[in-house]
Amino acid sequence: MRQAFVIVLGLFLLSCMQQKSNVKVPVDSSENEQVQNSITMEKQTIYQFKVKDISGNEFDLASLKGKKVMIVNTASECGLTPQYEQLQEVYDQYKAKNFVIVGFPANNFGAQEPGSNEQIATFCKKNFGVTFPMMEKISVKGDDMHPLYQFLTQKAKNGLEDNEVQWNFQKYLINTKGELEKVVSPRTLPNDPSIIDWIKA
Structure with a gap:
């Protein structure tokens, strides 16, 4: 009788151990989300983009590797249009120090860039002597955002x-x-100390 009891007890303990081994430990879903977010949030770069310059030629942004870049959306009939002057001054001063400005004309605000690419190029050159790279007109907001x-x-x-x-x-x-x-805010001038400090850092 005692021997039978020991056998039954042994079988019971063995059964319990097997059940424990089959228990699945719940995975912390928040940890999974954090890992997924860190993958999703991994920084991309501008080097993946190719655009067209204001003359219609391909401009590969990967050609700017190693440079600090200021990208700015521009307009010819805006109260802020005189910023072209400061943009050109900053470009002239720092273009030999691994810095470049890339302008993107856009007509998204107050229809203040209505002209063609050719008209924009002429305006920039004639009025402000712009020599930094200017791209073709694009959209910088809305459904057709570049x-x-x-x-x-x-x-x-x-x-x-x-x-x-x-x-x-x-x-x-x-x-x-x-x-x-x-x-950087539209109203912050291109030669603002915070921008110059960033270029020089």
Whole structure:
């Protein structure tokens, strides 16, 4: 009788151990989300984009590797249009020090850039002596937003922040790795000390 009891007890303990081994430990879903977010939020760069310059030629942003870049949306009939003058001055002063400005004319605000690419190029050259790279006219907001500006304004793509282009002459500062580093208000002048310090740093 005692021997039978020991056998039954042994079988019972063995059964319990097997059940424990089959228990699935719940996975912390928040940890999974954090890992997924860190993958999703990995910084992309501007180097993946190819655009067209104001003459219609392909401009590969990967050609700017190693340079600090200011990307700015411009307009010819805006109260902020005189910023072209400061943009050119800053470009002249720092273009030999791994810095470049890339302008993107856009007609998204108050229809203040109505002209053709050719008219815009003539205006910039004649009135402000612009020599920094100017691209063809694009859209910087709305349903037809250019892919580059989708990158600049969406945290899921730029890894820094969600933002929107507020007006003409908003500035995006790109570091030497092609990553978005800072968004600057349209009303902040291109030669503002905060921008100059960033270029020189």
